[in-house]
Amino acid sequence: MKTIILLFLVLLIMGCERDKKKKPDPKFKALNELAITTGELIYAGNYEKFAKKQKEFLKLLKESGSGNDRFWAYYYVNQSSYHNLLGNHREFYKNCVKVIDIDSDCKDVNKLKVISYNNLAELYTEIKQFNLTNASLIEALQLIKKYDLGNTPKGFTYVKIAENYADLYNISKKNKKDKAEQYLKNLKKNNEIAHKLLYYKDKDTTSYKERILFYSNLATNFYTVGERQKAQQIFNEQYNFAKERKDWVFYLDVFFDELNCKMLVENNVDVKGLMEKINRIEKDVVSKLNHPEKSMFYFQKAQFCHNFDYFSMAIEYSKKALPYYQEINDEPILGDLNLFLANGYRQKGMHKLATAHYDKKNELNDILINNQSMVDLEKSNTLIDVFEAREQERVEFEKAKNERQKNYLIAVSLGLILLLLFLVLLAQRNAGLKTKQKLLASEIQYNKEMNEKLELENIYQIKNDLVAKKALHTSNMEIAKNLHDDMASGLAALNFLIADKVRSSQSEEEKKRIDIVKEEVNSLYENFRKYIHHLYSQGTKEFSFSKIFLSNMIRNNSEIETELLIDFREVDEKLNVYQQNQLLRILSEAVTNVYKYSKGSKAKLEVSFENNNCNFKVEDNGIGFNLNMAGGIGLENMKERAALLGGELHIQSNINKGTMISGIFPI
Known part of the structure; x- marks a missing residue:
């Protein structure tokens, strides 16, 4: 959760810096400053000052009116982070939902929505609702794609998906081996996707600062699937980044992540090597930390020493850590420190001191049990809230669906009436x-x-x-x-x-x-x-109507050399007036087409008589045409006239190979 809060803080500062340049309005300037301040306070764990600044932030937001979607999103993310750190799951859940419910196309708002979906995913994992975890992360990916939010939000979302499969894998590997294998496969797949999206080196960009926050999660996932070399490479990258920035708190966080990861995953822990590394960090880094951060280091070292039987050192560092955690009354850590001291004193034979610390441990355990009951109750109530919210969503969805169906039926009915009319x-x-x-x-x-x-x-x-x-x-x-x-x-x-x-x-x-x-x-x-x-x-002189008619047509179109193979006396003798008329109309239409469209140099007209049939043909050496594209009135008229004579007409043509129109009819 600390990582997500830090990422939120990076995004918040980036957005507010842009606003300083774009909007000189005093109210916007004040909102920027409050957004940054509250984010820093929640990250530092200064809850008292945070609560005061949040009130100022809320008051100013209400006074500023509309158009402040991003600042409202910052406010609700602050609130959700605050309640999560306090263990108030119900308020945490409600504030996450408030961020998600903001209707805005602003990229910063939608990045914060992605963070809220990831926060909800962590909550769902904590209350063992892994299906909801996956659904929430898929919603985050859809937002990233819709608003083109970049590789970094996509990368840390895939990290969370991988973590979800890691949890499912660890739960299933003992009893449900088939499912465990599938979860492991999905874990590896999503791990590789996240690695490609997050792990590339461009340290001069802000994106790098965002991405590196999730490297520990990525490394832990690689440890889970057994890719330890890749995991160690990622941890080393984080160490270098922390050194360059002289961010020793971040350096210490990375170390603790690495330490916990190795202790949880590795079967044969290199205790001596880890102890040497802890001692180097203590020498090089701890002196640069403030009191709370030093105490955190002392606690981690005490825990390590206790777990691997360095009881004298466990006593020493438990004593160093004890004052700070007594001051802030952190009961779980105080319980652990008293256990470390009790076991250490028992090993040294100092039974009276050991008993005193055991008693203190038991006293704290009773408090923790009561507190845990409250936490469990809080989780149960949160789970109820989640299911109530989902039920409400389902009811609203069904209502909207029914309304849509009703509107659809009305629209269809009106459509049918209009169609009938x-x-x-x-x-x-x-x-x-x-x-x-x-x-x-x-x-x-x-x-x-x-x-x-x-x-x-x-x-x-x-x-x-x-x-x-x-x-x-x-x-x-x-x-x-x-x-x-x-x-x-x-x-x-x-x-x-x-x-x-x-x-x-x-x-x-x-x-x-x-x-x-x-x-x-x-x-x-x-x-x-x-x-x-x-x-x-x-x-x-010859007195043939057919010859006169065709000869006049040919004389009027002298550009194409036309050959007449017709015995006009035979035509006059063998065809009646009606037949001559139809034949001449067919021939004249064909010859007209030759002169108009063929672009040829020669044409031939032929009429002959055989077996009580009249055969006729008109051909040219022109450009021809595509028969599939032909559909002129002239061609149809020729076919119709041939049919009236009881005969038939045929057309043959190829591109650049001329045209031939031929026919036959009985006499």
């Missing part, structure tokens, strides 16, 4: 949308049918025009043929007659008149020939 509205909206969709679909179908009808009417009109033109052309050809055969031949014969008449004529004037007639006849003949030639030239 939403579904009703959605159903109404969907019904309206379906009606609109049906109307829209009907309108689209109507427009589609009208467009198909108009397309067919246009095609029929174009076809009729082409038939009329073809008939007219046939008539013109017949006229031209008849004119050539009749009129042209007659004019040629007339021309020959005129030539004969010119040759037989004797009169120059007559010849001139005949020549004029001849010229007119020749002019008429030439004009007539040209007219006949014009009529004949019209016969070279």
